[in-house]
Amino acid sequence: MLQCRNDVLAFTKQLVNTKSVVNTNGEKNIAHSIYNMISSFPYFTQNPDHLFLEQTYQDEQERYNVLAFVKGKKGNSNRTVILMGHMDTVGTEDFNQLEEKAFFPEELMESLEDEELPPSIKDHLHSKDWLFGRGVLDMKSGVASNLYLLKYYSEHPEELEGNIVFLAECDEEDGSNGILSALKTLNLWKNDHGFEYVAAINADFVSPRYEGDENRYIYKGTGGKLLPSFFITGAETHVGSAFEGMDPNFLAAHLTTQINYNPELSNAAYGETPVPPVSLKQMDLKPTYTVQTALSAYVYYNFFIHSWTPKEVLEKLKEQALIAFNNALASFEERHKHYCKISGQPYEQHNWKPRVLTYEEMEQLLIKENGDEFKTHMNEFKDNLLNDPELDTRMFAARVVEEAWKWMKDKDPTMILFYSSLYSPRIELTGKNEDELALIDALDQAVLDIQPNYQYPIVTRNFFPYISDMSFVALSDREEDIDAVTNNNPGWGTKHYVEYQDIRELNVPVINIGPYGIDAHKKLERMEMTYSLEIVPNLTNQVIVNLLRR
Missing domain, CATH: 3.30.70.360 (Alpha-Beta Plaits)
Incomplete structure (x- = not known):
């Protein structure tokens, strides 16, 4: 097990402190912050051409994605895993008089002590294993986990058999301009660097499915919207x-x-x-x-x-x-x-x-x-x-x-x-080809290896139940199915356009291993630190190891 809790927590707080509400200048600010953070890693000081700050393509807002990659030195494999997560958050109007503290977890939690809250939430507030604040769950702790793994392998490329790509994308909470722009670069890298993409691992949040549900879920594929x-x-x-x-x-x-x-x-x-x-x-x-x-x-x-x-x-x-x-x-x-x-x-x-x-x-x-x-x-x-x-x-x-x-x-x-809006495609991960089978096997083995280190059940399911950028790295629909979208969207080609061919070209199987918590998009958004800061990075890492050593 990687001893990563403190590092991932530090990254999480640094990301949360940077206000990055979707469709505001905050998205630009956090992209620059992450870019500067990564550029300080020695590997990227020595390999500056492995790190990119890229403005989104044909976007009404000025905002950026951050992309980076580490080439492993253990063998000469081109197998590559994409680690992805979004930097933006929803707004903070729901915090009311506490809005100024929404991005500062310690101050927010101190103020919440004075509020009347249900006993279960008070327990979380006092447990020292839950962190409150806008973006801690959705999904800056997930981005922090990916940052940790990027930094780890940048310091230990000799342990990496293949390559990892890091993507922090903007605009997930609205129009997905971030991931749709990043597709062009990811596809370009297949030729420029010979990357053979075998999987993408998203780090969006997971929550209980019903009252009393103690499972921590990993999702293979995603539902469409x-x-x-x-x-x-x-x-x-x-x-x-x-x-x-x-x-x-x-x-x-x-x-x-x-x-x-x-x-x-x-x-x-x-x-x-x-x-x-x-x-x-x-x-x-x-x-x-x-x-x-x-x-x-x-x-x-x-x-x-x-x-x-x-x-x-x-x-x-x-x-x-x-x-x-x-x-x-x-x-x-x-x-x-x-x-x-x-x-x-x-x-x-x-x-x-x-x-x-x-x-x-x-x-x-x-x-x-x-x-x-x-x-x-x-x-x-x-x-x-x-x-x-x-x-x-x-x-x-x-x-x-x-x-x-x-x-x-x-x-x-x-x-x-x-x-009248964006179609987020469904993705079925069923084992219909070699890459899907390899990812399913790698995930199943990772859960078996990591489960003994955690008290609650880690359970896999087939469809991520929320909207996410997972939808834009693979395509289960045929061209005629996409035609039903393009021919029936009155704004297609003017106000709205998606190059679905970019998705079809990337077409990489995807899973979601993300932080666990409750009340995303709400005032009491919070994440459980043990699972999110320790188990998530180790599960993700184990999947990477299992996939790249094949």
Whole structure:
């Protein structure tokens, strides 16, 4: 066992003290801090061309990745393991009056002594084995573990049979510009240095899966994430004649009722089931108050996948949307009839039919009807829309669909289904090739070797349950599956673009061995030090040793 606790703790505190909230200058600051730290290691003083501070590619923010590598001197193997982790954190608004102390664990913990906390949290506060603060768990202690191993092998290259690459990437908490930019360098190094990438080890945090769960999890592969979105049109009317039109918010409410928390949309695979979709936004698109009902509404949902493709998700959601549409129309007519009965007004049925289109279907219809005129107009519209810095990828996509809808001849109520944000691909690590089998074997052996040194069970599972940059080092989807994303994202090629070919070119099996703790992204974020500072570096190191000596 490497005696690494004190060193990893020191690195952790140094990283946490550097405020690096995503989409702020802090991301730039921490990248420079890590770069300067590594450049002080003797190996990198002697080999400065093994360390890089690289600005992200085609990014609206100025921020950087830090990449470094150590070439082993034990033999002449080109087998290479990537150690990766993100430097950015979420914000600190949830700390309220303690916000200034969020990045200083000792000061924060001292202040928390005066707060009313549940007994279990008080126990952690007093245990001397838990560290509180923004980023201690997600995931600066993980980056610190990788830093320790980089430093160790830079001092002992004769023990390294092969190579290790260190990557500290930015922007994991938002758009993953960091990892997507780093792919280009990692792929370039395959040719420049002959690196034969055999595995990537991510160091993102792990947590209990349920109350009382004492397992510490390692994940093989990761779940994917999509953001399916719906632009919903109604039939405008004055509120005094409510039943003469269709409120799109009424349709949106039925859609969310149908999709939210629906277990039929939980994609179980290999005995593991992600949480079902949940709404992340529901709004109408009226710019100001009027006594007219809205023309359109906009909703989008978080959607985790294990084995479904983006194309399959569109098909399943189209079915669910048709069910919701039928339910909404039936409810509308039932209430309309009831109102007419009690008010003495004559009942006249509407002839609306449920209609759900994907963005690709609508776009192809409009191109068929209008040709180059439509395409030219939409390209100019999107170019102009890029001048509005307030629009994120999700609202940008909604505005594009809204503009395209104006060209539709049939303006009856409709739901348009599309993707409005980054697709984080799922990765299945099943042993389908030699590299996957080698990584699984190396991991299993590492757990057997390290488990006797730790009191709680170390358990492997198949899918990392959160969003992470693991998604961008390998690709389980076919090209036609990716096409379902690119053809149905209205901002594709303008506001949003991912070179999925870079991922396919790297295509390295990945696991997650990360710090253990509770309440990531919350005020009481904390990590258990024994597992995070001692077990994680040793588990990671043992996997490296097992892989590179093959």
